[in-house]
Amino acid sequence: MSGDQLRDIEAELMARRPESLVEPSLERIREVLDLLGNPQLAYPVVHIGGTNGKTSTARMVDSLLRELNLRTGRYTSPHLQSITERIVVDGEPIAPERFAAAYAEIRPYLDLVDSKHDVRLGYFEALTALAYAAFADTPVEAAVVEVGMGGSWDATNVADGRVAVVTPIAVDHVEYLGDTIEEIATEKAGIIKPGSYAVLGPQLPAAAEILLARVAEVGATVARQGVEFGVRGREMAVGGQVVGLQGLTGPYDEVFLPLHGEYQAHNAAAALAAVEAFVGGGREALDADLVRAAFARVTSPGRLEALRRGPVVLADAAHNPAGAAALAAALSEEFAGTALVAVVAAMADKDVEGILTELEPAVEAVVVTENSSPRTMPVDQLANIAIDVFGQDRVHQAVPLPEAIDAALALAEREESLGGYGVVVTGSVVTAGDARVAYGAPS
Numbered sequence: 001m002s003g004d005q006l007r008d009i010e011a012e013l014m015a016r017r018p019e020s021l022v023e024p025s026l027e028r029i030r031e032v033l034d035l036l037g038n039p040q041l042a043y044p045v046v047h048i049g050g051t052n053g054k055t056s057t058a059r060m061v062d063s064l065l066r067e068l069n070l071r072t073g074r075y076t077s078p079h080l081q082s083i084t085e086r087i088v089v090d091g092e093p094i095a096p097e098r099f100a101a102a103y104a105e106i107r108p109y110l111d112l113v114d115s116k117h118d119v120r121l122g123y124f125e126a127l128t129a130l131a132y133a134a135f136a137d138t139p140v141e142a143a144v145v146e147v148g149m150g151g152s153w154d155a156t157n158v159a160d161g162r163v164a165v166v167t168p169i170a171v172d173h174v175e176y177l178g179d180t181i182e183e184i185a186t187e188k189a190g191i192i193k194p195g196s197y198a199v200l201g202p203q204l205p206a207a208a209e210i211l212l213a214r215v216a217e218v219g220a221t222v223a224r225q226g227v228e229f230g231v232r233g234r235e236m237a238v239g240g241q242v243v244g245l246q247g248l249t250g251p252y253d254e255v256f257l258p259l260h261g262e263y264q265a266h267n268a269a270a271a272l273a274a275v276e277a278f279v280g281g282g283r284e285a286l287d288a289d290l291v292r293a294a295f296a297r298v299t300s301p302g303r304l305e306a307l308r309r310g311p312v313v314l315a316d317a318a319h320n321p322a323g324a325a326a327l328a329a330a331l332s333e334e335f336a337g338t339a340l341v342a343v344v345a346a347m348a349d350k351d352v353e354g355i356l357t358e359l360e361p362a363v364e365a366v367v368v369t370e371n372s373s374p375r376t377m378p379v380d381q382l383a384n385i386a387i388d389v390f391g392q393d394r395v396h397q398a399v400p401l402p403e404a405i406d407a408a409l410a411l412a413e414r415e416e417s418l419g420g421y422g423v424v425v426t427g428s429v430v431t432a433g434d435a436r437v438a439y440g441a442p443s
Contacts, residue, residue, distance in 0.1 A: 006096045009103055010083050017122035019078070020349070020375060024153040028113055028121050032129045033158055035109045039136030040143075040159040043073070046274055047159060049147040049191045050167025050201060051184070052323045053267045056259070056300040057167055057201075058146045060271035065142050066091055067294035068279060068286070073135035075156070076146040077124065080302045080317075080433035081443035087131045089138055093443070102134045124148050128155040142278070150177050152190025163278045164192045164220070165199045165270055169207040170322030171351075181206040189214035197221045197277035199229075201270045223248055223282065229273040231265045236334060245269050248276045249285040256296050260304040261330030268295060302432035304330055307439040311409060312338070312422030315435040319346065319428045321354030327426060328362035337419025339364050341408040344382070345371040345401060345434075346427035352377060355427060356389040363424065364415045365394040369404035371431040401431070402438045 017023065033040055046061050048054050055076045062074045074088040084093040094102075106129050114120045121129075128148070135143050145161070147154045169185050177184045185207040192198045192211070198220045200211055208224075215222045223229055232244035232251060240258035243265045244251065257268055272291065276282050302317045304327065312335070318327045331340060342363040346352045356366065368382040379397050386395045396411065398404040405423055412421035425435040436443075 005100060006083070009100060013123050013126055016120055016126060019122065019124035019148060021122070022149060023119045023122065024150075025119075026153055026155070026158055028117055028119070029125045029128060029155045029158055031113045031116070032106070032109050032121065032125075033132060035112065036106065036129065036133050040132040042136040043140050043143050044162045044278070045143045045145050045159045046163045046165065046278055047145050047147065047156065047161030047191045048165040048167065049151045049154075049188045050165070051170040051172050051320070052326065053167040053201070053263060054146045056264060056303055057165060057267045057271050058144045059300050060268055060295065060298050061165075061274050062088070062091065062144045063298050064271060064275040064286075064291065064294040065144070065278070067290045068275075070141045071138070073131070073138065073140040073143040075128070075131040075143065077127075077148050078429050080429060080436055085443055086127060087134055089135070089140065094134060098134065099130075102130050102137070106130055106133055125155045132159070147188075147191060150190075151188040153187075154191075157191055160193045161191060161196055163197045163199060163274050165201070165274045166191070166203075166211060167201045167267065167270065168322070169203060170320060172320040172322070182210055185210035192218060192220050194218040195220065197223065197282065199223045199270055199274045199277060201225050202266060221277075221282070223273050223277065225266065225269060225273075229269055231269050234262065234265045241265060243268060245272050247272050247285070248282040249280075252288050252291050255292050258296065258298060259300055260334050261326060262333070263326040263330070264300070264303070301441065302429065302436060305432075305436075305441075307435060307441055311412065311420065313405065313409075313435070313439065314422065314424040315432040316424060316426045317429040317432040318355065318426050319350060321351055321358050324355040324358035324426070327424070328359050331362040331424060335422070339412050339415035339417070339419065339421040341412040341415070341423050342366045343369060343401070343404045343408045343423055343425040344386070344427040345369045345431040346377050346382065347373065347375045347430075348377040348381075349375065350428075352382060352385050352427075353389060356386055359426070360389055365396065365411050366390055367396045367398055367404045367408040367411070369397065369399050369401050371401060371428055371434050373428070373430045376428075376430070401425070401434050405435070405438065
């Protein structure tokens with residue numbers, strides 16, 4: 001199959017409502033899946049929601065399940081470079097030929113449901129149906145499914161997760177989810193189903209209260225980070241960190257995690273608890289050597305990913321203030337003494353001021369630019385916001401992104417003393433993906 005054919009299919013999908021424009025309803029996706037024989041019921045699901053950390057946690061859960069010899073499907077969003085990244089079977093993105101075949105199989109049913117409604121199925125709804133159908137056709141023994149946006153009315157929520165993981169909740173997508181933690185948590189709590197196991201990452205008290213109320217309402221079993229499971233300790237190491245994890249059944253020590261940032265240690269703890277709950281109801285310990293092997297092979301592209309070393313160029317998909325705060329903390333911890341300049345391109349509908357405010361203490365300067373999305377904030381507008389946060393002398397601009405990276409490297413080199421220098425490219429998943437393309441990173 002040619003790349004042109006895959007691009008034609010993607011263009012056809014993109015002609016539907018984009019995933020950034022949501023028409024909240026499960027009616028359309030349920031109708032499609034009913035016509036397909038409800039493939040989402042053919043395998044047990046680990047459902048992962050929250051605001052930040054969902055994709056990394058999903059990749060860790062997937063790795064653990066595969067180390068336990070389960071055939072897995074993984075559905076995440078958005079993608080960095082290729083649409084096929086979203087649908088993964090046994091650790092490998094779906095082959096373009098299989099993607100095309102699955103789309104051909106579901107397309108008549110998409111059209112049929114479209115004909116019955118004033119609102120057509122959107123891009124994300126169509127991809128969700130495709131993923132569920134592909135997993136059933138494989139077939140997989142377990143599916144790891146990341147929520148697209150929200151929870152209750154997200155298209156993925158037609159599946160009933162045996163385990164529901166809720167990563168830290170913060171303010172994002174306020175136009176759809178509400179502008180308070182309580183409103184957002186109420187929506188995200190919808191993935192916790194009757195009789196399921198709810199694994200809750202670190203939460204603000206307001207979010208925790210909402211989530212625990214949902215647990216009680218549906219009779220779920222709960223595991224809370226910092227109570228039933230968590231991070232026992234962590235040390236920085238070459239290429240990542242060594243963590244001690246407290247699982248639901250006991251400790252797992254000397255676990256090498258080839259990812260940077262304290263937040264990834266917390267994601268690892270949640271992933272471990274989710275798998276313990278999934279395979280043994282939280283009552284049977286996993287083989288510690290298998291756990292170590294699974295985490296040692298985890299990757300999370302675009303999440304504080306080193307695209308180059310000497311000088312370092314990092315790509316990170318932080319796209320809201322909470323994500324930028326976690327990024328800044330990781331930079332301050334793991335790249336202390338390194339003169340870093342940020343390259344930032346963000347979507348026009350995001351809290352760009354909040355992102356830049358969180359990032360500012362961790363970098364010497366910022367080069368603002370644009371990414372490849374039609375939703376990108378114009379560089380002049382982004383520069384004005386950045387000047388308010390960084391001050392005139394610390395803000396520079398360059399377009400396109402590769403030129404912005406070169407400009408940032410030159411600035412960082414001038415700031416360097418004895419600790420080296422480098423660049424962090426951030427502000428959006430699309431921005432991180434564009435940086436990966438610029439450096440030839442594999443999709």
